[in-house]
Structure formats: structure tokens, C-alpha cells
Amino acid sequence: MKYISTRGDPAQRGFCDILLEGLAPDGGLYLPAYYPQIDAATLQRWRGLSYADLAFEVLALYIDDIPHDDLRQLAQRTYTRAIFGSDEITPLTRLDKAEGKSGDAGLYLLGLSNGPTLAFKDMAMQLLGNLFEYELARRGETLNILGATSGDTGSAAEYAMRGKRGINVFMLSPLGRMSPFQQAQMFSLQDPNIHNIAIDGVFDDCQDIVKAVSNDLDFKRRHRIGTVNSINWARLLAQVVYYFAGYFRATASNSQRVSFAVPSGNFGNICAGHVARMMGLPIDRLVLATNENNVLDEFFRNGHYRVRASSETFETSSPSMDISKASNFERFIFDLLQRDGGRVRALFADELSKHGEFTLASDDFARIADHGFVSGSSSHADRLATIRTTWDQCGVMIDPHTADGVKVARELRDPALPMIVLETALPAKFAATIVEATGREPQRPPATEGIEQLPKRCKVLPRDAAAVKAYLTENV
Template identity: 75%
Template sequence: MKYISTRGDRSERAFCEILLEGLAPDGGLYLPLHYPKVDAAMLAKWRGLPYHELAFELLSLFIDDIPPADLKALVAKTYTPEVFGTSEITPLKPLEPGLSLEALSNGPTLAFKDMAMQLLGNLFEYELARRGETLNILGATSGDTGSAAEYAMRGKQGVKVFMLSPHGRMSAFQQAQMFSLQDANIHNIAVEGVFDDCQDIVKAVSNDLEFKRRHKIGTVNSINWARLLAQVVYYFAGYFQATKAPFDTSGRSEVKEVSFAVPSGNFGNICAGHVARMMGLPIRRLVLATNENDVLDEFFRTGTYRVRGSAETHETSSPSMDISKASNFERFVFDLIGRDAARTRQLFKTDVEDHGSFTLSSGEFARIADYGFVSGSSTHADRVATIRDTWQRFGTMIDTHTADGLKVAREHLDPGIPMLVLETALPAKFAETIVEALGREPDRPAAMRGIEQLPKRFTVMPVDTQAVKAFIAQNA
């Protein structure tokens, strides 16, 4: 399998090349030349496999430059009950008939980002050792990516992490998870802006090819294809759990559809669902849920993608989605417009990178229905009400982002089609809103108790790409 850029660079690269690279040289995002197709026979064969074996089968379709035995060992090392708490790794939590949560947040940092980041850490260490090289990872986080990356990379040989976050805009728990790490290979940079400013700096550094190559810069943000690929696995795992009766009485395969509702800020999590659907997984709907920062909801309702600047980006109680420019969105648009790289480059390079907007043609907008996407948004009042209702009726405590997903999921239920809401984090990460909704503190794993009181190690910087470059050069 080879990979190309969404913006027209037709140089075909192998998986391990793009693993360490992040953005393509032309500023685009990598996608495979084609999506491998799965059929009913493959689904029947994979049904019932342990999570790590399912992951190996799926990843093998996209990775052919790591020996199968090595890939199998890396995946088995990653997805264990010891790391993720259960043998299912992503168990379903039924709420009511036809509506369940898919638990993705049982990893080390209590967020779904661990599902991909733990694998990415092992892949990086493996490939760097194979090459005898080092890597400086540059990333941006609105809350969960940073801690997941740092916990996955801490102590890894040949890897240093430089993580940008919006100063003062994460929950106290999220800040403590990152800033309390004292590992020498971890560097936290608190940027005096919003998440989109952090993301813009990461892209600007990545687009400086000379600096990027001299300092061996890579990325763990969801612009990294390897991370998105790892997320595809839990769509298949959720599908198999939701459709446990695969055959009718005559022994014939019964193809069932499932819908997924996904809280979405940077479009990476739901883009993995798009890839799974393109591969042939029977997904009826991909329900995109936003908070008050509803850029993506506006797009799927109107066909207009209107990027907001810092002043228009709301600070909300689901802060990991306080994003007004979704860095993975380009991958979907590339597929939507028939993989027209020139058109993709025109839309994203000309308009979006300058905090502008674009509007699809009527023909392009009409195709969205063919990809299964629908959308909706949620407010602070909505999420508080959803958290309270879910606790009172089902005895299940959910975090603010999952509440956004559950609220919008209920607007798009289809009779007879299971709806799985992807859980994005555990409630402990957003205690203030949980207390507002329920009048009690959320439970917290023993290892995370009192982390807000630990010594913190971070550097505050202005929104300045050159200052970040200088910091990297000094500490790489």
C-alpha cells in the first residue's frame, strides 16, 4: 500500500515513511491510494477475534513495510487488559434498546486518544530503532491529545515531545496530566492563544521543510495517518459487538448496519469512521456532534466551511472541541470531491489557511448524503441536562464531550439500527461541570488522585512560530 497527498504531490510513499513525517511536503495530508475493501466473508472471519488480532488484520491491509510478525507483536504489546482495563478493550455500555456507549477511555490518560497513541508510541520506537534515528515530535492539543501523546512517548528511546496547548483553556485535570510530567524527553509549551493558534504553529513549522528535516520533526496529531488508522479498528470492534447474531436460521449471513455518533472538533475521530465506511463496514450514519464551536455542523447543514478566528472561538465546558479549524477535514473533502487534488488545494490553501471559508458547489454538497454524514450541535445547558439524565435514568456518568455526542445521537436514531456513541473521556477530567450537573465529584482512578497538586513543568510563549522554533532548536 502506498500513500499520496491530498494536495497533488503524487510521490508514492510507504507507511513507515509517512509514519515519521506528518504533513506531506506540499502541505497536504496523506491518504492511501485506495481504501482496501472488506466483504461479508472477511467480516465473518474477523467476528469474535480479540481486539489485538482484529487490529492486526486491519492494519495489515494498510501496512506492508513492517514484517507481519513484528507488526503482530507491536499490536499485541499495545492492546492489553493491563493497559485498557478489560479484555474487550472497547466494551459497549448499553443505555436503552438500540443506543449504547462504546467505551474508549479506559487507557492511561482516561481519553479515547490513548487507543491510537499507545500504538503510535510503539510504532515510533520500533521504526526509529530500525533506522538508528531520533525524532522530535511537535504537536498541538486542546486537552486530550497532549497527555495521551506524552504518556505514550515518555521514556521512549530516540523520541522527544514538544506539545503546544492553549494557555489557561484546558480543565485543571487536563493541565495537571501534562504539566506534572517530569520526564526529560517531554516539553510542554503553553501558548497565549486558542487551540487553532497552536495548530497553526505546528503546520507552519511542518511546512518549513528545511527546519523540519534539520531537526527531524514529526507529529502525533491526527494529521498523522498512522494515528487515524489505529482509530479505524474500534469502529469494527463496535460493529461486531452491536451485531452479535450474524446468521439467520438458514446459515446465511445477515448484513446489519450500525450508526456511530462522534463528538467532533478536529475531525480525526469521525474521519476514521469515514475510512471504515469506505472500506465496506456497514455503517448507516456517521453522526457528527459539535459544541458551541459549530463550524463542522454548519458545513454539513449548508455546504459552507467558515473558519473562525481566535476571537470567535468559544471557551466551553467541552474544551477539547473548542476548535474552529478541523485539521483532518481536508481528507474527507478530498474524497467527497472525487479526489481532485487541484480543487482540494484551491479550497484549503487559498481560503482556509487564511481563516477564510469556502462553499461547495450544489453538486458537491449533494454528495454528502452518499457518505452517511449528518450533524448537530450541543450547548452547555444541553450537556448538563444530558449528563444529569444519563445518571438519573441509567446510573452511568458521562463526560461533557460524550454528552454532546449523546444529545445529537438521539436526534438521528433509525428504527432497528443500533446507535453507538463514542465515549471520548472519563468524567474525572471535567469535574467542574459534573458537579454542576450532579452535585457530586466524579470518581477518579487512584493513580490520578491529587495530580493538580503535583509540581508543574511548562513554558509559556506568545503566538509566535519563530519563538517555538527557537525553543525546539535549543532543546532538541
């Protein structure tokens, strides 16, 4: 399997090369040259596999430069009860049991937040840490990871990379924009290979800095810069696995179709669903849910994509989705435009860079329906109401981001098909909103008690790529 850039660079790369590289040299994102196709016989063979074995089967379709025995061991080392709390790894819970409507296929919650940092990002990041360590050891090299986080990516990356040989992590986050729990998870880490940098801006500013540094090819190569954000294909690939796992848990046969509802900010999580659907997984609709920062919802409604300025990016009670520039969105547009790298480059490198917006041609917009996407948005009041009713009626407590997904799923679901909402994080990470909605504190794992009071270590920098480069140079 070879990988190509969304912006048309003619070079094709192997998996292990793009694993360590991040962005393509032309500023595009990597995608496989083709999507392997899954037939009914393969689905039947995969049904009933353990999560680790299922992960191996999916990964092996895309990775041919790691021996399969080693790849299987990496998957088995990653997806364990000790790390994710159960043999299922991603348990499925029905949310609408109390409704009991005849013929209703059900609304489900796929549990993705039982890893070390209590967020779905652990599902991919734990694998990514093991892949990095494996490949760097094979090459005898080191890597300096530069990432940006709106909340959960940072802690998931740091917990996955702490203590890993040959790896340093430099994680940018928006100053004062994360929940106290999220901040504490990151800033309390004292490992010498972990560096937290708070940027005086919003998440999009952090993401822009990461891309600016990555696009300086000389600096990137000289300092061995890699990425863990979902612009890294390996992370998105790991997320494809739980769409298959969720499908098998919610269906009795491979003739059934399902829909997925996904809280979306940076488009990585739902892009993994797009990949699974392109592979042949029987997904009817991919329901994208945004908060008040509804750039993506507007696009899927009218084909117009307009990036918001920092001053227009709302600070909400689902802060990990306070994003107005979705970096993974380019991957979907590449497929939507029938893999025409020149047209993608014209949209993203020219129109979007110069004007901050673009509009799809009508025939391109019409093809969105062929890919199964629909969308909706949620407000603070909606989140509170959804958290409250899900707790009162189902006995299940959900976090604010998951609530955005549940709210939109309830509005758009077809009762004849199972609708699976992807859980984003455990409620303990957003206690203030949970208390506001339900009047009670969410339960938190014992290991996280008092985390907000631990000593913290963080460097505050302006939203300036040069300042970040200087800090990296001093600390690699």
C-alpha cells in the same frame, strides 16, 4: 500500499516514511492510494477476534513495510488488559435499557477511555508510541515530535512517548483553556524528553504553529520534526479499528447496519469512521456532534465552511472541542471531491488561506449524503441535562464531550438501527461540570488522586512560530 497527498503531490510514499513525516511536502495530508475492501467473508472471519488480533488485521491491510510478525507483536503489546483495564479493551454499554421499547435496536456507549490518560486518544497513541520506537530503532534515528492539543491529545502522546528511546515530545496547548485535571496530567510530567509549551492563544493558534513549522521543510528535516496529531495517518488508522470492534459488539450478524455518533472538534475521530465506511463496514450514518463551536455542523447543513478567528472561538465546558479549524477535514473533502488533489489545493491552500472560508458547489454538497454524514450541536445547558438524565435513568456517568455526542445521537437516531456513541473521556477529567450537572463528584482512578497538586513544568510562549522554532532549536 502507497500513500498520496490530498493536494496532488505526485510522489507516493510508504507507510513508514509517512509515519515519521506527518504533513506531505505540499502541505497536504496523506491518505492511502485506495481503501482496501472488506467483504462479508472477511467480516465473519474477524468477528470474535480479540481486539489486538483485530487491530493487526486492519493494520496489515495498510502496512506492508513492517513484517507482519512484527506488526502482530506491536498490536499485541499495545492492546492489553494491563494498559486498558479489561480484555475487551473497548467495552460496550447499552444506555437506554430503562426505556424497553419494543423493536428499538438500542443506544450504546463504546468505552474508549480506559487507557493511561482516561481519554479515547490513548487508543491510537499507545500504538503510535510503539510504532515510532520500532521504526526509529530499525533506522538508527531520532525524532522530535511537535504536537498541538486542546486537552487530551497532549497527555495521551506524552504518556505514550515518555521514556521511549530516540524520541522527544514538544506539546503546544492553549494557555488556561484546559481543565485543571488535563493540565495536571501533562504539566506534572518530569521526564526529560517531555516539553510542555503553553501558547497565549486558542487551540487553533497551536495547530497553526505546528503546521507552519511542518511546512518549513528545511527546518523540519534538519531537526527531525514529526507529528502525533491526527494529521498523522498512522494515528487515524489506529482509530479505524474500534469502529469494527464496536460494530461486532452491537450486532449479531454481518447483515445488520449500525450508526455511530461522534463528538467532533478536529474531525480525526469521525474521519476514521469515514475510512471504515469506505472500506465496506456496514455503517448507515456518521452523526457528527459539535459544541457551541459549530463550524462543522454548519458545513454539513449548508456546504459552507468558515474558519472562526481566535476571538470568535468560544470557551466551553467541553473544551477539547473548542476548535474552529478542523485539520482532518481536508481528508474527507478529498474523498468527497473524488480525489481531485487540484481542487482540494484550490480550496484549502487558496480560498481558505486567503479568505478563511469556502462553499462547496451544489453537486459536491449533494454527495455528502452518499457518505452518510449528518450533524447536530450541543450547548452547555444541553450537556448538563444529558449528563444528568444519563446518570439518573441509566446509572452511567459521562463526560461533557460524550454528552454532546449522546444529545445529538438521541435527536438523530433511527430506532430500527443500533446507534453507538463513541466515548471521549472519563468524567473525572471534567469534575466541575459533572458536579454542576449531578451534584456529585465523579469517581477517579486511585492513581490520579491529588494529581492537581503535583509540581508542574511548562514553558509559556507567544503565538508565534518563530518563538516555538527557537525553543525547539535550544532543546532538541
